[in-house]
Ligand SMILES: Nc1ncnc2c1ncn2[C@@H]1O[C@H](COP(=O)(O)OP(=O)(O)O)[C@@H](O)[C@H]1O
């Protein structure tokens with residue numbers, strides 16, 4: 110690595126510019142805009158909290174619902190991914206790299222492909238219904254498999270799993286076999302070993318896995334539309350609606366900022382709880 | 391090596407006491423690969439015991455079977471009269487210092503050392519006194535609140551040692567404890583280990599591929615080769631009376647001279663012969679460099695060979711000579727007759743020899 114500060118700055122410049130230009134800039138713009146209002150399809154640059162009041166009054170339920178469903182997805186995906194990453198690191202032996210490679214491959218499988226795969230599985234003419242009829246368990250195809258929150262959870266968890274596996278595997282790789290053998294030698298049973306040795310060293314990985322899955326799930330609006338049905342309107346759908354159909358950018362900005370704030374708060378809370386419970390005593 | 395062999399603890403506990411560790415027919419195979427062949431071994435209480443052998447000979451596998459980390463394919467491990475063969479490491483009265491140490495990076499030195507005692511649910515006050523005591527023993531007082539990534543290799547090694555010792559194991563197992571340290575530190579840590587072993591009077595079993603280290607530390611050595619224990623004994627015994635050609639060259643330096651025994655007389659390929667009872671067969675004669683004599687120093691009745699002096703090096707405590715024999719072999723010789731060196735020049739024809747009481751005659755297999 111070059112040591113020269115000028116060279117280092119030059120190296121960091123493109124990424125920094127992209128980050129400022131395409132992420133931080135628009136983000137600040139949306140935050141500012143969330144305090145503006147729209148009258149007669151024109152932006153008026155005043156300062157008002159009415160958008161946030163509306164978030165609370167009109168979309169409160171939707172934000173809470175989104176939060177709950179994203180939390181559920183993030184928790185399930187992180188837990189499953191932890192088990193899978195643990196298997197790859199400590200149990201799979203020489204099969205480990207292959208499993209990891211397969212995980213990576215499924216990430217390239219694409220987002221819509223997975224959505225349609227789940228529609229194929231859960232639909233009225235889908236694999237599950239056909240199978241159940243074949244087995245004689247049901248006479249008629251059931252329609253409630255698809256178009257409900259459960260289908261959203263299944264689809265998004267499936268899609269997000271590899272995103273969670275990678276950071277978890279990364280942090281598990283830092284734990285040597287000798288550490289686990291030493292813990293066992295000192296009298297630690299498997300559960301104690303997990304709590305005292307493995308999890309504390311996995312905190313960054315857990316946090317990143319949770320964050321990735323939670324943020325993506327909370328912001329998604331395609332999956333709920335395609336497999337969620339009418340009862341599953343997540344906040345992302347309203348953001349999209351307000352932006353594109355109602356042309357009320359300030360309102361949708363406020364909604365987006367609210368979701369972001371709740372999400373960030375959740376992640377910070379998780380971090381604090383982990384630090385406390387996994388602290389060495 | 392001769393010097394360190396003399397400093398090793400020579401006292402051997404009475405053999406009529408039951409051994410602390412008793413291995414019987416202990417075997418480990420991985421598929422068709424036999425890592426440890428059926429092996430019997432007794433380790434007495436108070437021993438500083440070395441498992442010595444070249445890389446890949448099965449030392450670690452054997453140590454892990456004693457500690458309970460590797461399940462034997464056959465045979466038994468008995469510690470203190472109890473058959474522990476089917477017990478995991480958490481239930482055995484052993485603790486291990488691992489190669490690479492395996493310190494917990496998220497814990498301080500003190501927390502690392504206290505971990506096992508806390509798991510055992512000892513009262514906090516006792517944990518504190520025992521940790522303090524052991525930290526004093528391994529001299530880590532200044533570093534107790536540091537984390538492992540802020541430690542040097544030697545310091546990390548002492549933490550690993552303390553973490554195992556604080557559990558007061560009946561047997562402490564160490565896998566290549568000093569291999570990761572540089573030479574100077576290794577010498578210092580050897581002394582440290584001897585001091586710790588003396589002061590707590592426990593039983594240590596360690597694995598090493600370094601014969602000098604085995605000599606320097608152990609009062610008892612098992613030499614392993616290709617999964618088998620080829621000789622077991624005190625360091626003086628193994629150095630002075632190696633049972634095979636492999637051991638004689640693996641432990642210390644040795645001249646190995648091929649020859650043949652015929653009708654109670656051995657004749658060397660390089661010339662020279664002596665009376666030796668035994669079957670007619672190919673043999674090798676093993677003589678240590680310091681047991682050889684040169685030129686005018688040859689004792690009465692010595693076996694003698696003639697060769698060309700190829701090299702002489704003054705090494706401080708002794709002079710090292712290399713003599714090339716006519717048949718293509720050579721002899722290494724250490725002499726403390728410093729005056730002799732000035733009377734000899736390279737390329738001189740010289741006589742080397744030894745008395746039969748310092749040689750070992752081994753069947754050449
Ligand atoms: N888990 C294992 N699976 C297969 N072979 C192994 C395993 N552990 C050790 N071995 C083999 O057993 C032999 C002895 O290994 P080891 O006991 O580690 O030797 P050493 O410690 O003397 O260098 C080696 O050939 C090694 O490759």
Ligand SMILES: [Mg+2]
Nearest residue numbers: 449450566597
């Ligand atoms: Mg080894």
